Amino acid sequence: MSKVWNFYAGPCMLPDEVMEEAQRDFRDFQNTGMGVVEISHRSAEFSEIASKAESLLRELLHIPTNYRVLFEQGGGRGQFAAIPLNLLPENGQADYFVTGHWSNCAAKECAEKYGKAIIHECTYLNSDGQYDVDFSKMTVTPGSTYAYICINETVNGIETLENLPDTGNVPLIADMSSNIMTRPIDVSKFGAIIFGLQKNVGPSGMTITIVREDLVGHARKYCPSVLDWAVLDKYGSMFNTPCTFAWYMAYLNFKWIKSLGGVEELERRNIEKAKMLYNYIDGSDFYVSKISKNVRSRVNCVFTLKDETLNNEFIAQSKALGLVGLKGHKVLGGMRASIYNAMPIEGVKALVDFLKDFEQRYK
Structure with a gap:
């Protein structure tokens, strides 16, 4: 597997x-x-x-x-x-x-x-x-x-x-x-x-x-x-x-x-993961975070593609690479990456790498 x-x-x-x-x-x-x-x-x-x-x-x-x-x-x-x-x-x-x-x-x-x-x-x-x-x-x-x-x-x-x-x-x-x-x-x-x-x-x-x-x-x-x-x-x-x-x-x-090391260590890890993901999205003109930085969730990163006609392709390709569960909630649509405690930094790196690659190919 x-x-x-x-x-x-x-x-x-x-x-x-x-x-x-x-x-x-x-x-x-x-x-x-x-x-x-x-x-x-x-x-x-x-x-x-x-x-x-x-x-x-x-x-x-x-x-x-x-x-x-x-x-x-x-x-x-x-x-x-x-x-x-x-x-x-x-x-x-x-x-x-x-x-x-x-x-x-x-x-x-x-x-x-x-x-x-x-x-x-x-x-x-x-x-x-x-x-x-x-x-x-x-x-x-x-x-x-x-x-x-x-x-x-x-x-x-x-x-x-x-x-x-x-x-x-x-x-x-x-x-x-x-x-x-x-x-x-x-x-x-x-x-x-x-x-x-x-x-x-x-x-x-x-x-x-x-x-x-x-x-x-x-x-x-x-x-x-x-x-x-x-x-x-x-x-x-x-x-x-x-x-x-x-x-x-x-x-x-x-x-x-x-x-x-307790929730204090998990907070350190969660800040690192969230910063990595949001920094890439904010630096891109292909993806958009519609949530103010003041109130962004560290563990549920909600974002959209500027060209939402690519949504289905994005989901299909990410899933094929083993990145599952990125489709946003039916109420809002778009994308959502939940990076809870058990998600290691390697998983977020893999997601960011895919975001970069997908952007380069469809921009």
Whole structure:
């Protein structure tokens, strides 16, 4: 099998070391005679996996002791419902800072089913014709229970972690599905952080919620128990049978991140990769980044060809060379290169080499 570079936005590329360890454990985990996907979530073996996974995550992100860590099913869309169900009183209101596709989806879920979502449209086209973010619009409305933000818009290629709004005593709830573990964060600035595993942590099928303990225990009566943060906390995230394989893979990834030097080392690598790719695109008159440099995502590089009639040829030729997953999201079109934690610098170099070659042949 020839090597491919996986630029899909998720499920993501995973580290070779992690995949190799998982392969060994798949048939026989720690000489139990059972594969890791077969062992009971109630067993001592899995209890150890679960405990070590949480411990490593707390260590890597420096999670304060007054925050709970919940391993959940349902994905990011499940949390679009879980957030208002756990936090928003009947007839309550919440602020949603919309910077792209996923924050818009979260706001819509709340507004259509659970309460008043006050939508703050924060993106605009600047004088250079690029998408930018107006952070002055990220203000809390009196009476709001919480404010929601998607820190990295996977579809739009917009990242806002370096310009977080000050929401005062109103908890800021953040979706960090696509940039969690890619850089250090100050967890104490958030009421809750939610993220799916499938971008930087593991396979799809599980979401992790890091939530301040005073925000647990306020769910509506009709909140499904599997989405109720208090229930999940009480049962150690095992109220029902969890997605054990995804949890196990998260544990392996956390071990791998620690072995590299933590999220600080991953940030250094991710800055290097993003700089290499964006520098080439910005220096070209063949490719265009329509995202302002102030808010460009380090891990989801969205760009277009100036001549979009070449899109299909670009995708076909890149795939033939083992560069897969470059087609942009159906909402925006164009191209998108997701260069998450497991993508080495060699993969980005291979992409830049292809960009150069394709440009020279079709310019």
